[in-house]
Amino acid sequence: MMLGLLLARAGIETIVLEKHGDFLRDFRGDTVHPSTLQILDELGLKQRFDKLPQQRVSQLEVLLADGPRPVIDFRKLKPYPYLALVPQWDLLELLAQESAHYPWYSLHMQAEAVRLIRDETSGRFCGVHTQTPSGNLRINADLIVGCDGRQSVLRHAAGLQPQNLGAPMDVLWFRVPRSAGHPNGTYGVPGSGGFLVLLNRGDYWQAAAVIPKGDAARTMAQPLSSFKSSIARRAPFLSNELESLLSWDEVKLLEVRVDRLQRWNQPGLLFIGDAAHAMSPIGGVGINLAIQDAVATANIIAAPLLAGLQPDEPTLARVQRRRMLPTRLTQGIQTTLQHRLIAPALQKTGTDKPVEMPSLLKLLLRWDTLRSIPARIFGLGFRREHVRSPKHKIP
Numbered sequence: 001m002m003l004g005l006l007l008a009r010a011g012i013e014t015i016v017l018e019k020h021g022d023f024l025r026d027f028r029g030d031t032v033h034p035s036t037l038q039i040l041d042e043l044g045l046k047q048r049f050d051k052l053p054q055q056r057v058s059q060l061e062v063l064l065a066d067g068p069r070p071v072i073d074f075r076k077l078k079p080y081p082y083l084a085l086v087p088q089w090d091l092l093e094l095l096a097q098e099s100a101h102y103p104w105y106s107l108h109m110q111a112e113a114v115r116l117i118r119d120e121t122s123g124r125f126c127g128v129h130t131q132t133p134s135g136n137l138r139i140n141a142d143l144i145v146g147c148d149g150r151q152s153v154l155r156h157a158a159g160l161q162p163q164n165l166g167a168p169m170d171v172l173w174f175r176v177p178r179s180a181g182h183p184n185g186t187y188g189v190p191g192s193g194g195f196l197v198l199l200n201r202g203d204y205w206q207a208a209a210v211i212p213k214g215d216a217a218r219t220m221a222q223p224l225s226s227f228k229s230s231i232a233r234r235a236p237f238l239s240n241e242l243e244s245l246l247s248w249d250e251v252k253l254l255e256v257r258v259d260r261l262q263r264w265n266q267p268g269l270l271f272i273g274d275a276a277h278a279m280s281p282i283g284g285v286g287i288n289l290a291i292q293d294a295v296a297t298a299n300i301i302a303a304p305l306l307a308g309l310q311p312d313e314p315t316l317a318r319v320q321r322r323r324m325l326p327t328r329l330t331q332g333i334q335t336t337l338q339h340r341l342i343a344p345a346l347q348k349t350g351t352d353k354p355v356e357m358p359s360l361l362k363l364l365l366r367w368d369t370l371r372s373i374p375a376r377i378f379g380l381g382f383r384r385e386h387v388r389s390p391k392h393k394i395p
């Protein structure tokens with residue numbers, strides 16, 4: 001959606017395909033970090049973004065037995081000293097509305113790209129076959145950008161296989177009502193039998209229970225009441241509200257993957273976002289990296305497309321060269337934290353033995369000056385992008 005907007009804004013005929021009929025899926029991250037706030041500002045969208053329903057979080061906290069304690073502190077970051085928690089469908093809707101101003105832009109909902117088309121003579125990918133409710137559609141293109149997420153159909157169709165970097169966990173994702181007496185923040189809750197994340201979405205908590213990889217079938221074979229009790233033991237203030245969780249159907253399994261393509265492009269085809277590098281939920285940076293990829297891509301490919309040229313391989317390879325370092329560094333930090341913090345905690349799952357506080361967490365709890373370091377790493381990221389693609393006047 002972001003790349004579609006940037007290309008349309010530059011005056012390039014752009015088609016965005018989305019296989020679903022709306023953006024209203026629940027299991028999307030909500031964390032809009034300062035790096036993305038900066039991009040929205042550069043696009044003149046920050047004021048409209050600020051009007052979306054959101055929680056501004058200046059510190060991320062862990063909920064310990066003696067109450068919430070800060071571990072990540074955004075307050076020193078400039079010019080946006082906070083993380084915005086915004087339902088992703090609202091952000092996507094905002095981008096869709098802005099893109100719709102450009103008559104050469106079109107967004108096809110319920111349009112699923114199913115197959116790539118390759119020019120037999122040149123070997124270059126030159127379009128996609130798409131399934132829509134009104135029949136199949138062939139779309140020809142000077143460039144196809146696969147932004148179709150971690151299960152990318154286009155990546156598979158191009159015969160590309162990402163390198164799996166491993167993740168010890170999956171996530172069970174569910175909602176719990178938020179009541180008047182509840183704490184106000186957004187929390188990680190370490191505790192007996194695993195790790196819980198509570199995202200404050202105003203009138204409800206979006207809860208994420210971290211479970212060992214592949215353990216969902218075993219966990220969900222238990223009575224729901226056992227699961228609810230294990231959550232209530234970690235966050236006792238949720239005990240009453242957990243009553244509203246009536247069936248396992250309300251608990252979704254989100255599989256965590258961390259992987260990376262070795263080569264992000266083929267002739268006529270480029271992959272960005274999770275299709276090029278699936279991110280762990282740690283730090284809530286996946287959306288933000290995907291947006292940085294989109295900005296870098298537009299910065300690199302707008303000029304040749306505007307000149308009526310099909311971006312060649314060296315041009316497409318520049319996108320990967322630009323974005324590989326931030327991807328590697330961020331995934332490196334995520335996999336280290338998975339290994340050091342999450343995996344040891346998960347070994348205690350089902351035992352109700354207390355999880356030992358990792359030394360990194362102890363340091364962050366003790367030294368407030370250290371807390372702005374993770375805020376900078378996750379909030380701003382590495383090699384920050386700025387919008388440099390041109391802006392075409394709306395006729």
Ligand SMILES: Cc1cc2nc3c(=O)[nH]c(=O)nc-3n(C[C@H](O)[C@H](O)[C@H](O)COP(=O)(O)OP(=O)(O)OC[C@H]3O[C@@H](n4cnc5c(N)ncnc54)[C@H](O)[C@@H]3O)c2cc1C
Nearest residue numbers: 019029030112113148149254273274281284285286287290
């Ligand atoms: C449990 C979990 C929690 C997470 N929490 C966060 C978080 O809080 N914050 C954060 O920043 N990141 C989070 N992430 C990571 C984040 O979800 C991804 O990194 C991010 O969504 C990647 O964006 P994307 O645009 O590349 O792909 P996606 O967001 O997956 O978007 C791909 C889009 O393409 C559409 N699509 C797929 N196939 C086709 C097709 N064939 N034709 C047409 N359309 C298609 C899909 O419907 C979808 O809309 C989390 C990940 C997990 C697993």
